[in-house]
Amino acid sequence: MRVPVRILVLGGTGEARVLATRLAARPGVVVTLSLAGRTRDPAVPDCAVRIGGFGGAEGLARALGAVDILVDATHPFARHISANAEAASSATGTPLVTLERPPWQAVPGDRWIRVGDMSAAAAALGAAPRRVFLAIGRQEAGAFRAAPGHAYLLRSVEPVAPGDLPPGAETLLARGPFPEAAERALLAERGIEILVAKNSGGAATYGKIAAARGLGLPVVLVDRAARPCAAATVEEVLARLDHLTAPVISPPRSTAPSAKRGV
Numbered sequence: 001m002r003v004p005v006r007i008l009v010l011g012g013t014g015e016a017r018v019l020a021t022r023l024a025a026r027p028g029v030v031v032t033l034s035l036a037g038r039t040r041d042p043a044v045p046d047c048a049v050r051i052g053g054f055g056g057a058e059g060l061a062r063a064l065g066a067v068d069i070l071v072d073a074t075h076p077f078a079r080h081i082s083a084n085a086e087a088a089s090s091a092t093g094t095p096l097v098t099l100e101r102p103p104w105q106a107v108p109g110d111r112w113i114r115v116g117d118m119s120a121a122a123a124a125l126g127a128a129p130r131r132v133f134l135a136i137g138r139q140e141a142g143a144f145r146a147a148p149g150h151a152y153l154l155r156s157v158e159p160v161a162p163g164d165l166p167p168g169a170e171t172l173l174a175r176g177p178f179p180e181a182a183e184r185a186l187l188a189e190r191g192i193e194i195l196v197a198k199n200s201g202g203a204a205t206y207g208k209i210a211a212a213r214g215l216g217l218p219v220v221l222v223d224r225a226a227r228p229c230a231a232a233t234v235e236e237v238l239a240r241l242d243h244l245t246a247p248v249i250s251p252p253r254s255t256a257p258s259a260k261r262g263v
């Protein structure tokens with residue numbers, strides 16, 4: 001591997017930001033963080049940042065011509081970019097390290113209704129009208145147009161086009177992290193009866209899950225397929241990168257005969 005080692009981090013998560021910051025501080029590493037460009041004023045670390053899609057797996061494969069290691073640290077529900085990362089890595093032989101935070105696990109008191117996708121989440125709300133908190137971001141809000149009988153409150157970082165909302169839905173613009181106490185206050189104040197969330201894992205958005213448990217509210221939780229080979233934490237990714245780049249950036253080893261392997 002050449003020096004400096006060029007690492008492209010596919011981001012859009014807090015972990016990607018932390019990882020890029022940690023890598024940027026390392027000698028012998030040049031890191032670029034890639035963002036999709038969905039958020040207008042994204043928080044960015046002190047390293048090179050590129051914004052916007054690559055043009056599918058082929059476009060990403062072309063971009064990998066100037067990259068030694070690819071890290072997929074995108075959101076667990078960002079499936080297209082992750083599939084593209086795998087395809088582009090295989091096509092070019094660029095090593096790929098994947099970071100995926102583990103999903104939340106139910107604890108006593110949780111009233112989870114687990115579903116496989118957003119359409120199933122909309123169906124799980126049932127026929128009786130309820131006050132529903134959609135903590136799912138804006139991209140899949142349209143799925144709830146199929147269940148128009150409920151009173152929805154949708155929270156997102158960026159505004160949602162009215163045509164993408166269920167009829168009569170209220171919206172709330174806010175950016176996490178969302179602590180439990182504030183989530184509890186919001187749910188109580190808005191008279192929420194049921195939540196819909198993705199099982200994203202991590203601490204930044206767990207507050208709503210804990211708040212729902214505290215209030216005895218059910219949560220329709222959208223599951224995701226686990227990726228068994230993924231690293232679960234930033235530390236684990238750094239360890240894998242150390243392993244991949246060991247001959248290039250690790251400190252010089254002792255040359256004393258007793259320290260040599262195979263001699």
Ligand SMILES: NC(=O)c1ccc[n+]([C@@H]2O[C@H](COP(=O)([O-])OP(=O)(O)OC[C@H]3O[C@@H](n4cnc5c(N)ncnc54)[C@H](OP(=O)(O)O)[C@@H]3O)[C@@H](O)[C@H]2O)c1
Pocket residue numbers: 010011012013034035036038051052053054055056057059060073074075077078079080081082084136137139198
């Ligand atoms: N889905 C969620 O619930 C969620 C939640 C929080 C944050 N995010 C973040 O928001 C971004 C978009 O999520 P999504 O669900 O729309 O993704 P997606 O469906 O997997 O990706 C759609 C397209 O957006 C582009 N893209 C996505 N992530 C990119 C990145 N990091 N750098 C450059 N291009 C990227 C790619 O375009 P090309 O094919 O043209 O390359 C990709 O094919 C991701 O970075 C993700 O980490 C997503």
